[in-house]
Amino acid sequence: MTAIIQPGASSAPRHDLLSWITTTDHKRIGILYLVTSLLYFAVAGALSLAIRTQLARPDNHLVSAHTFAQLFTLHGTAMIFLFVAPFALGLANFLIPLQIGAPDMAFPRLNATSYWMFLFGGLVVFAGAATNEGAAAAGWSSYAPLSEIKISTGLGQDLWIGGVFLVSVATILTSINFVTTVFIYRAPGMTMWRIPIFTWEMIATSLLVFMAFPSLAADLILLFVDRRLGGHAFDPAYGGNAVLWQHLFWFFGHPEVYVMILPYFGVISEIIPVFSRKPVFGYTGIVLSAFAIAGLSMGVWAHHMFTTGAVNNPFFSFVSYLIAVPTGVKFFNWIATMWRGRISLQTPMLFSIGFLLNFLLGGVSGVMVASPPIDYQAHESYFAVAHFHYVLGGGSLFAIFAALFFWWPKMFGVKLNETLGTWCFWLLFIGFNVTFLPMHLMGIDGMPRRVFTYASTGPLPALNLIATAGSYVMLVGVVLFAWNVVVSGLRHEPVGDDPWDANSLEWATSSPPPEHNFTKLPPIRSERPVWDLRHAAATQEHG
Amino acid sequence: MQVQTWPQIATKQASVMASDWVLFSIVGLAVALLVWGLILFAIARWRFQPGQAEPPQFRNNYPLEITWTVIPLVLVMILFIYTYQAETRVDATSPHPDVTVHVNGYRWGWTFSYAGGPVIGGAATSPVGGTSAEQPPELVLPLGKTIRLEMTSSDVNHSFWVPDFLFKRDAIPGQTTAFDIEPNKLGSFVGRCAQFCGLDHALMTFTVRVIKPGEFERWRKGVQHS
Numbered sequence A: 001m002t003a004i005i006q007p008g009a010s011s012a013p014r015h016d017l018l019s020w021i022t023t024t025d026h027k028r029i030g031i032l033y034l035v036t037s038l039l040y041f042a043v044a045g046a047l048s049l050a051i052r053t054q055l056a057r058p059d060n061h062l063v064s065a066h067t068f069a070q071l072f073t074l075h076g077t078a079m080i081f082l083f084v085a086p087f088a089l090g091l092a093n094f095l096i097p098l099q100i101g102a103p104d105m106a107f108p109r110l111n112a113t114s115y116w117m118f119l120f121g122g123l124v125v126f127a128g129a130a131t132n133e134g135a136a137a138a139g140w141s142s143y144a145p146l147s148e149i150k151i152s153t154g155l156g157q158d159l160w161i162g163g164v165f166l167v168s169v170a171t172i173l174t175s176i177n178f179v180t181t182v183f184i185y186r187a188p189g190m191t192m193w194r195i196p197i198f199t200w201e202m203i204a205t206s207l208l209v210f211m212a213f214p215s216l217a218a219d220l221i222l223l224f225v226d227r228r229l230g231g232h233a234f235d236p237a238y239g240g241n242a243v244l245w246q247h248l249f250w251f252f253g254h255p256e257v258y259v260m261i262l263p264y265f266g267v268i269s270e271i272i273p274v275f276s277r278k279p280v281f282g283y284t285g286i287v288l289s290a291f292a293i294a295g296l297s298m299g300v301w302a303h304h305m306f307t308t309g310a311v312n313n314p315f316f317s318f319v320s321y322l323i324a325v326p327t328g329v330k331f332f333n334w335i336a337t338m339w340r341g342r343i344s345l346q347t348p349m350l351f352s353i354g355f356l357l358n359f360l361l362g363g364v365s366g367v368m369v370a371s372p373p374i375d376y377q378a379h380e381s382y383f384a385v386a387h388f389h390y391v392l393g394g395g396s397l398f399a400i401f402a403a404l405f406f407w408w409p410k411m412f413g414v415k416l417n418e419t420l421g422t423w424c425f426w427l428l429f430i431g432f433n434v435t436f437l438p439m440h441l442m443g444i445d446g447m448p449r450r451v452f453t454y455a456s457t458g459p460l461p462a463l464n465l466i467a468t469a470g471s472y473v474m475l476v477g478v479v480l481f482a483w484n485v486v487v488s489g490l491r492h493e494p495v496g497d498d499p500w501d502a503n504s505l506e507w508a509t510s511s512p513p514p515e516h517n518f519t520k521l522p523p524i525r526s527e528r529p530v531w532d533l534r535h536a537a538a539t540q541e542h543g
Numbered sequence B: 001m002q003v004q005t006w007p008q009i010a011t012k013q014a015s016v017m018a019s020d021w022v023l024f025s026i027v028g029l030a031v032a033l034l035v036w037g038l039i040l041f042a043i044a045r046w047r048f049q050p051g052q053a054e055p056p057q058f059r060n061n062y063p064l065e066i067t068w069t070v071i072p073l074v075l076v077m078i079l080f081i082y083t084y085q086a087e088t089r090v091d092a093t094s095p096h097p098d099v100t101v102h103v104n105g106y107r108w109g110w111t112f113s114y115a116g117g118p119v120i121g122g123a124a125t126s127p128v129g130g131t132s133a134e135q136p137p138e139l140v141l142p143l144g145k146t147i148r149l150e151m152t153s154s155d156v157n158h159s160f161w162v163p164d165f166l167f168k169r170d171a172i173p174g175q176t177t178a179f180d181i182e183p184n185k186l187g188s189f190v191g192r193c194a195q196f197c198g199l200d201h202a203l204m205t206f207t208v209r210v211i212k213p214g215e216f217e218r219w220r221k222g223v224q225h226s
Helices: A017-021 A026-054 A065-100 A108-130 A155-184 A197-228 A242-259 A262-276 A283-297 A313-338 A347-369 A372-378 A382-412 A418-444 A460-491 A529-542 B012-045 B062-091 B199-203 B213-225
Strands: B099-106 B109-114 B119-123 B138-142 B147-153 B158-162 B167-171 B177-181 B187-193 B206-211
Touching: A026 A065, A026 A108, A026 A382, A026 A460, A065 A108, A065 A155, A065 A197, A065 A242, A065 A262, A065 A382, A065 B199, A108 A155, A155 A197, A197 A242, A197 A262, A197 A283, A242 A262, A242 A283, A242 A382, A262 A283, A262 A313, A262 A347, A262 A382, A283 A313, A313 A347, A313 A372, A313 B012, A313 B062, A347 A372, A347 A382, A347 A418, A347 B012, A372 A382, A372 A418, A372 B012, A372 B062, A372 B167, A382 A418, A382 A460, A418 A460, B012 B062, B012 B167, B012 B177, B099 B138, B099 B158, B099 B167, B119 B138, B138 B213, B147 B158, B147 B167, B167 B177, B206 B213
Parallel strands: B099 B147, B138 B206
Antiparallel strands: B099 B109, B109 B119, B147 B177, B158 B167, B158 B187, B187 B206
16 A cells, blocks of 8 residues: 655644635645636626526616626626636546545646636626726627727726636646646556546546637737737738637637536546446546547537638538537446446436436537538527537536535535435526526527517517526525535534545545545555445455 | 517528428437436436445446447438538529629618619617517518528628528628528518627617519619609
8 A cells, every 4th residue: 555655744734814825735726716616606697697687578678788798798708717617627626636646736836826817817807897888798709890999999808808818828727737747646556547537538628728728818819909909800901800700719619618518527427437336337438539529629610600601611510510429429328337227316416417418408409500501590599598508507517516516525524415405406407497498499489699688579578588487496596505505514514535435536535635635545456446445345344 | 570489481491491400300309318218217227225236337338339439420420411411502502693682781780782773771770670660671582583692791790690581691891701592481571680799789680571573673663763
């Protein structure tokens, strides 16, 4: 058995504010990331409720057109750049060193830098709301020329550029950290083909970040030069090109979708085996499919541009279809993992199953909009809104809750309440589907996205009212989660190292883990060292 | 103007796209039902019961894994071939369109310039189109003729969308793209801007009125002489 020597292990860890601000401990940075991204989620969720309330009936005057544009711009920006992607970074920060048996990340100070850049990047975006002309209002995709200074005159747009730029650089830096850590800091016996699937998915995610995020950074710089330094990159009157923004943006933007989903494929791949009491089925297939998805996703960006008339639609359509294959492989692997298992429906598993059921519909509508003749109707309509919310809301968000319930005991040493958790699941699952299922029909019926009002005749008023009602059911679910955190924290019933009878190495240390993670490591002879340990002990007892 | 629950399939191209919608919906929902069924079956069949022995610890089955890679691959190839054929028919342009209209989108309205006149234009007024006091700009088209529409914009990106035609095309400054449609239903249809373009994006509607070819010629002369 390998022992890790801990210099200074005798001094108790400090818990004052200064120690959190100055921390370079990956677990604390991970928790800071998670808490910050959840706070941004609360804000973005509140914005979405304002959006749904405005749209509860046609010709509503709750907010002005300008406020509405800021609402959906900040909602999209916060959900994508400040919640779904950084939550995964936080989870990876906490988990990767624990899962591979390392004492910390490869570059602890760089890690802290990334976190603070992410936090302040988000604050800079929101600071726009305090300026005279309000926050950015050109949508999370900020298409030029709309986002150019001639039209979007306010400082809010510049702050949006600066804030998103900070977040994108932070994401690149932290991805460098993940890849280096996994390649160099694995414990003895932890070969690449034994690292947990979540860690594999984070490697694929990090590679995507390297390829995609520089394109976003370049796009943002060009836009800033256009706005403030007299450039004309996107202005056709001076030889610029209005479509260029979209190319650079979606060259980042579609891989970004997978940056927001691959980590959660990893989460699901960790949870389903534990609650089925079986090893993950087709480990190699799941890992390879992650890289197939990552590779293919670099060649699909212009499926966001089928209606521009400026791209080769069949090529981008074809590559988009191919992504359905490795995604399908993962689904079949997860089902085969459950097959003939011993399935217990505790909250992490409930949310994982919710993920499977919802994400599947997002996948089906994804294959639909990958067909240009269908996309000609669906593009920029509520059908597209329904599609990507099934992927990121029904998919990623449910996996986020699964992850919170699953790893909460490891992070804080207490379990979240199961009864409240089950209620939280059902409220979110029902609320989500009531909100977003009708949006498919709204889109087919001709409702464009990003509108503050809609036709008062026909089916749109009824469909919108249903969707708004659903969003309030989701609110109750989220509030219940917050309540659960408070209640479970106050009761403070400590859990052991391994409350779920889990598989991977993070469950071999205490909950929460000590400052340098492990006082001793079990032997690592498969991708389930903790399972091996438990069964070796059982065999000895009975043997 | 009548408001329909479901988009009317009002051009020749739209019928091609409608069949694409139907095929993909059926195949997609069939696959979804199969997979949902497998998931729910597994949960119902192998729920945890206290005192049960550990389940079998199998972790691979290569023939099975190859099968569930190859079958979806074949399926998406078939879907791609179908979609490619449909798109080729939808995007086909005629060398000699009967009517050509240059469409310019701007914040917030549309200008329809017919080759050989007239020019129709106007600002947007309501999210509904046609029911407000002020009429939105109207694009008048002859039934059963090939119409060439050329899209551009004079400020930011817009998108010309007629839900009843199941079709939209972006209007982007600095580029002109063209497509053909052949209206095959008489009536008035709502058109909208689909690409967010600022405050009045939601109100940037227009009307497409499809009339008989003889009537169209009279309308054209009437507008030009008035």
